[in-house]
Amino acid sequence: MKADKIVLSSIAKATEIIDALGSNNSKMMASRAVHINVLMRQVPGVEARFIKTVYNDIGAEAAISHQAYYEEDGAVTDMVVMGTVYQHREVRRILSGNPKIQPWIDAISQAVENASEAQE
Numbered sequence: 001m002k003a004d005k006i007v008l009s010s011i012a013k014a015t016e017i018i019d020a021l022g023s024n025n026s027k028m029m030a031s032r033a034v035h036i037n038v039l040m041r042q043v044p045g046v047e048a049r050f051i052k053t054v055y056n057d058i059g060a061e062a063a064i065s066h067q068a069y070y071e072e073d074g075a076v077t078d079m080v081v082m083g084t085v086y087q088h089r090e091v092r093r094i095l096s097g098n099p100k101i102q103p104w105i106d107a108i109s110q111a112v113e114n115a116s117e118a119q120e
Helices: 011-020 026-033 045-057 085-095 102-116
Strands: 035-044 061-063 076-084
Touching: 011 026, 026 076, 026 085, 035 045, 035 085, 035 102, 045 061, 045 076, 045 085, 045 102, 076 085, 085 102
Parallel strands: none
Antiparallel strands: 035 076, 061 076
16 A cells, blocks of 8 residues: 655646546546645734634634734734635635625635646
8 A cells, every 4th residue: 555645736737637547527626636825914803804714614724813813903914814726716705795805805816826727
């Protein structure tokens, strides 16, 4: 029995590896194979908590400061959102139409899409 760690850092690479297995639907599975972390700076605490909640609800993660987490007045935090390409896209779908959150979601989406299609 043998198992090796592989790094799938782009949708193209993940699709190639999954296709080589003879699997169907590799493009969809590839979006679940690529994990991307995005750092955002100076996010108001209210928005950071809201984004964190949605990431957690779909099984992904977001790290924020304890001041923002404990709802301290005027808290502003840097945050790291962590998830697969699929999870980031789900957050975008869930939060689309929320004008207060939309600029943050657009920034995350741009970072994720740029990273997920990068060539190695």
